[in-house]
Amino acid sequence: MSTRLIPPRTESTQPYWDAAARGELVVQQCGACNFHVFPPRANCPACGSSELSWKPVTGQGTIYTYTVAHRAPHPVLAEQCPFTLAVVELEEGPRLMTNIIGCNPEDVEVGMRVQVAYEDIDDSDVVLPVFKPA
Numbered sequence: 220m221s222t223r224l225i226p227p228r229t230e231s232t233q234p235y236w237d238a239a240a241r242g243e244l245v246v247q248q249c250g251a252c253n254f255h256v257f258p259p260r261a262n263c264p265a266c267g268s269s270e271l272s273w274k275p276v277t278g279q280g281t282i283y284t285y286t287v288a289h290r291a292p293h294p295v296l297a298e299q300c301p302f303t304l305a306v307v308e309l310e311e312g313p314r315l316m317t318n319i320i321g322c323n324p325e326d327v328e329v330g331m332r333v334q335v336a337y338e339d340i341d342d343s344d345v346v347l348p349v350f351k352p353a
Contacts, residue, residue, distance in 0.1 A: 223295065223296075223299075223338075223340045223341070223343075223347070224293060224295055224296070225340060225343050225345055226345065226347070228345075231259045231260075231261075232258075232259055234259075234273045235259065235273070236345065236346075238273065238275070239337060239345075239346045239347065239348050240344070240345075240346045242337055242346075243275055244275065244276050244278045244335045244348055245273045245274060245275050245276065246273070246274065246276055246309070246311065246313050247259050247260070247271040247272065247273055247274070248271070248272060248273075248274040249263035249265065249266060249268050249270060249271055250268065250270030250271070250272060251263065251266050251268035251270050252265050252266040252268065254266065254312075255274075255276065255309070255311040255312045255313050256271060256313065257309075257313035257314070257315055258315075259271075276309055276310070276311045277309070277310050277311070278309075278334055278335030278348075279309070279310045279332070279333075279334050279335075279353065280307040280308050280309040280310055280332075280333055280334075280350070281307070281308055281330055281331060281332055281333065282305050282306070282307055282308075282319070282327065282328065282329055282330065282331045282333060283305070283306040283307065283308040283314055283329070284305065284306045284329060285303055285304065285305035285306070285319065285327055285329070286303070286304055286305075287301050287302070287303050287304075287324040287325075287327070288300055288301060288302050288303075288304060289301045301324050302318060302324070303318065303319040303324045303327050304316065304317075304318060304319075305317060305318070305319050305327070305333075305350070307333055307350050315348075317348065317349055317350050318338075318347075318349045318350070319333065319349070319350055319351070319352075320336060320338070320349050320350070320351050321336070321351035321352055322351070322352050326352075331352065332352070332353035333350040333351060333352060333353055334350065334351060334352075334353045335348050335349070335350055336348075336349050336350065336351045337349070
């Protein structure tokens, strides 16, 4: 049994997971207005265009908000507590929910610079983008 919850993969998210397996962070970008889009969708939320394609991003960002889980929200996560769950605002603009690794939860703060890292989820073929202090 995995020590992590396995994120669902769908047709619309598969390019994200394929890129993560290659060690690359990607988000959708609008071909009409260049707006960066995450989570994936069929139309650009800025201009309504359907000209969205997957593009690499820097993997750099700042912590927009976070929480520290001291009690596991699911039994499979019990051994990971405490862990930090954050919303990271990428340099390109989109925000994504992620885990913060590589530091103590009490050292995390809003505005902290972070960079993407990748974790293999045991017993699966999923590579999970996570973030660590920059």
